[in-house]
Every structure is written in C-alpha cells, then in structure tokens.
Amino acid sequence: MVKDRRELAKVWATEKPSVRIGKAGVNERVIKEIKRQLKGKRLIKVRILPSAVLNGSLDEIITELVTRTSCVACGRRGLVVVLSRKA
DSSP, X not given: OOSOHHHHHHHHHHOOOSEEEOTTXXXXXXXXXXXXXXXXXXXXXXXXXXXXXXXSOHHHHHHHHHHHHTEEEEEEETTEEEEEEOO
C-alpha cells in the first residue's frame, strides 16, 4: 500500500488518468502499458469507461488488472482507480 497519503491525495486531485480501458476490456496491450508506466511512476490513475463495465462488473475488471499486473489498487472513486507498484 501507499505509505504517503499526501502523494495519493495529490494523484487524485491533480493527475489525469494515464490509462483508459474501453469496450475491448483488459487485454494484453492495456496490461503492457500499465506495467510500463508503473516502472516509471509509483502511482498511476486508470479510468474504466462505462462501455467496459457492460462486459463485466467493475470489481472483476479491477481484480483482473491487479492480478495480471502484479500491482496494488490504492483506491477507487467511481470508474477511476489508482494503482501502485507492490512494495
């Protein structure tokens, strides 16, 4: 988990989602991009578009992201989730 709450709050307030998941859902391209971004940053913001939720539940999508990218979900607000590297 993120130890610094200020850093998490800053990401929520200022950062725009750097990855968007659309109707194609969670595929290899999305997984590669999340892994690539987590190498450079500690936290990234992911937006799940409503068209992706039609194919499955939001919790299933987040669980799949976390397991396939070996990261941690720090928080969720609506259709936006913040992912962090594992410590």
